[in-house]
Amino acid sequence: MKKWIWTIMAVVIIAVVGGVTFTSHHMTQKAYTAAMTTGRQAVSKENYSIAESAFQEALRHRTNDQQAQGHLTQTQNFVSAQSAMSDHEFNTAKSDYTKVKNAKTGTSTLSNRAKTALKLLKTIQLKVETFQGVYEQALTQNQGQSYEASNATLDRIFKDADAKQSYYTDIYNQAVDLRSANNQAIKHGGDGTAAASITTPNSSSSSASSNSANTNSGSIANANDNSSSRTKGLTGAEKQAAKNYKGSNEFTVKKSQTEINGKTITASQIASARKTLSSMGVSGGSFSDQDIRTGLIAANKAGISFKAYAQKTYK
Template identity: 40%
Template sequence: MKKWIWLVVAIIVGLAVGGYSYARHAENQKLYEDAIEQGNLQISNKKYTAAETEFMNALKKKPGDKRANVLLKQTQEYAAGDSSFAARQYPDAKTSYTQVTNTKGGNQQLVDRAKDQLSLIKKIQTNLAKYTKVYNKALQQQKAGQYVDSNITLNEILTDKNASQSYYKTIFNKAKKLRDSNNSAIENNSIPTDPNEADNFEQPSNDPVDNPNVAANSTSSSSASSDTASTSESKDSAVSSSSSSASLTSSEKKAADNYKGSNEYTVPDSKKKINGKDATAMQIKEARATIKAAGVDEGALSDQDIIDAINGALKKNESLAQYAKENF
């Protein structure tokens, strides 16, 4: 009889302990599931630190749980990618985001966001490479004294809407500083030219016809004097017939006779652009300074001639000074 009683007691105790254990397990399971759910919710809200805390709480309820571990590590990796991205450390960010996309059994939202970030990084790195190449070209042009050409090159950065985004802040600011330096040099008339081309500049003429400050040779033959006088009379007559109140020097007359260019009134709007963008007064002013420094009479050129010269130089991938010497 006593054995039967003890058996009943043992069964009751066993059931009680089992029930308690089951209840405890069920409670832990619920807390674990709640933590996982809250962690995923925090990811949806882009609160990654809070999500990490929830996944760690899940691990406290189920130590060593694979699912919670995967979610925790994936979230930490994504957060690390965001930190690197914010610091413009794009290679590190790319590594972290790639780890996120390769995670099996993780949060799909993190995978999708990481893929978007990887696409953005690819675009940023492509643009950075392009802007850096343009900047380096402009810098070399400045060092060569080609300030206008340098500014034209810099416009590829400064007029690009994408370049003003925060991702490109460093290279964009460097481009603006270089442009300011170029403008300062132009305004101060400190426009150096290639030392090897200095002797090619047009020199003042000693011909008395072109330079009234130089006296005629007193030993010239009477025949030469007669020819000169005759020529002078012909020129005076031509000028008088053209205008009774204005006169041109021989160099101005020569420039007018030789001018075969175009102006802004004779070309369509599409021809009034520089590298596809509307030409500005500053660009034309800078270009005139460069052309003048190259020994070319920029005063004989219309604004449209200047625009054509800039585009021609860009098309031939040569300096504006060199293009002007070759074509004017």
């Protein structure tokens, strides 16, 4: 009789444990499914912070779940791409959008948005290159004292319907500054005197009455000269100062230290980086142009945006 009692008790215990296990599994599955649903709905509504939290919640219920991890990573890459676009870090944005598009475990919604963004990005990058080429041509004309021709060239930027979009703010502002300098030169007769032209700090043409004009306009040309052309124009004292300088600036570095992937770092890229630093509460003016270049190169090598690099390095 006792054997039957123990048998019955064993069956009851097994049933209870099994029931608890089943209930626990069912609740976990239910919570996981709810979190994934919330995350997908948030993505659909472009509420990416909520989506990230929801996918993280799903992972808490199913640790190492590939589906939840894939959705979370895709969402994070998309957010990173958008941030890079806002900072005009187009190469970083392209890389992140491509990861989103090619994600094997993610939402088709984000994949499609990434495809659309990549098409737009291609157009933006082509136009940035076009505007940069136009600006550099106008700058060359300015330096040749062909101020009206320089303004006519700049009109190719100003007459473009897209030029005032936020993507082109840096190069557009540079064009505005150059046009102002051209107009100032034309106002003074456009006779090639220091008061009427944009000069680099290397220029020997100066006078007491033109120091102000040289200071304002010289910075535009200076930002676009390469290191070799600057060094050639230095005075003896300036060359000695550059030689004695122990830090890193435009006069003491190799060509490779002024390039990213074989392309010279432009003045607009430097200006954009300074703007990024300012938005973080870091004084961009406390860094030389070469300091900025060094940061851009380091960020590129690390495969991250300049903003992300600056947050890790300067904060």
